[in-house]
Amino acid sequence: MGGKQVMEIEILPSGEVKIQVKGVPGPSCEHVSKELEDQLGAVTNRQHTGEFFEESGDSGAGSH
Numbered sequence: 001m002g003g004k005q006v007m008e009i010e011i012l013p014s015g016e017v018k019i020q021v022k023g024v025p026g027p028s029c030e031h032v033s034k035e036l037e038d039q040l041g042a043v044t045n046r047q048h049t050g051e052f053f054e055e056s057g058d059s060g061a062g063s064h
Contacts, residue, residue, distance in 0.1 A: 007032060020049075026056025 005023040012018065017040055021029040029052060037043055 005032070007036075009036075016044075022051065024056075025051050025054035027052065028056050 003023045006021070008018075008020040008022065010018040010020075019033050019036060021032045024032050
C-alpha cells in the first residue's frame with residue numbers, strides 16, 4: 001500500500017471508543033484495528049466507509 005495509513009481513535013465522554021481506519025482499502029482495514037478492538041472489548045457497532053468497498057489489491061490471503 002503506497003498511501004498514508006491512519007487510525008483515528010475518539011474516546012467519548014460516555015466511555016465509548018470510536019476507531020476509524022483510513023488509507024486501507026477493502027476489508028484489510030478490519031485487520032488493522034483488530035488488536036486494539038480485542039483489547040477494548042466487544043465491538044457494539046461497525047460502520048463501513050466507501051473505502052471498505054474499494055479494491056485492496058490484496059490477493060485475499062488471510063482475509064475473512
